[in-house]
Amino acid sequence: MQPVTRILAHAADAPPSCGAVRVIGIDGRSGSGKTSLGRQVAARWSAPLVSMDEIYPGWDGLADAVGILVQHVLLPVSEGRGAVVPTWDWTAHAPGPRRELAVGGRLVVEGCGSTVGAASPLVGTRVWLDGPAPVRRARAIERDGEVFEQHWDMWARQEAALFGRDGTRERAHLLFDTGA
Numbered sequence: 001m002q003p004v005t006r007i008l009a010h011a012a013d014a015p016p017s018c019g020a021v022r023v024i025g026i027d028g029r030s031g032s033g034k035t036s037l038g039r040q041v042a043a044r045w046s047a048p049l050v051s052m053d054e055i056y057p058g059w060d061g062l063a064d065a066v067g068i069l070v071q072h073v074l075l076p077v078s079e080g081r082g083a084v085v086p087t088w089d090w091t092a093h094a095p096g097p098r099r100e101l102a103v104g105g106r107l108v109v110e111g112c113g114s115t116v117g118a119a120s121p122l123v124g125t126r127v128w129l130d131g132p133a134p135v136r137r138a139r140a141i142e143r144d145g146e147v148f149e150q151h152w153d154m155w156a157r158q159e160a161a162l163f164g165r166d167g168t169r170e171r172a173h174l175l176f177d178t179g180a
Helices: 003-013 034-045 062-078 117-122 133-144 146-166
Strands: 022-028 049-051 083-089 094-101 106-110 125-130 174-177
Touching: 003 022, 003 034, 003 125, 003 174, 022 034, 034 049, 034 106, 034 125, 062 083, 062 106, 062 117, 062 146, 133 146
Parallel strands: 022 106, 022 125, 049 106, 125 174
Antiparallel strands: 083 094
């Protein structure tokens, strides 16, 4: 069974986790394919998509982004209120415009940290993508170029610390190896 099909089957069987909303979170290390899979899942599920890349407050903001996601997106959704995605302007290295988020009964969140800590109980289907570091690094640099290459080691250390403390992979409902 294909990953998208397995994810959607799990989400269909899982109770709403964020108020009345079913949430799928696609997490894992950089370059593991979260963005591509998130887009596919959101399209097939007819759900809005929030990318953590929109939220991270700069290259050293991985851990801070979890709180931002919870405060501005997941908690408001769980309370039936309007959610706003506070974006980050990577060129200006400053907060960007806020993006209004219309959520019906479904939401997909993808990116490093999308199922960590306080976000975890609000995400009813937690997906972890994995792959060998050299493969993931090559993908990430192909996608984002030289900019990410300069920050790869620093970002990887943040991932290791955040995921290690949290046990994110071990708490995932579904695991996929995308190293092939």
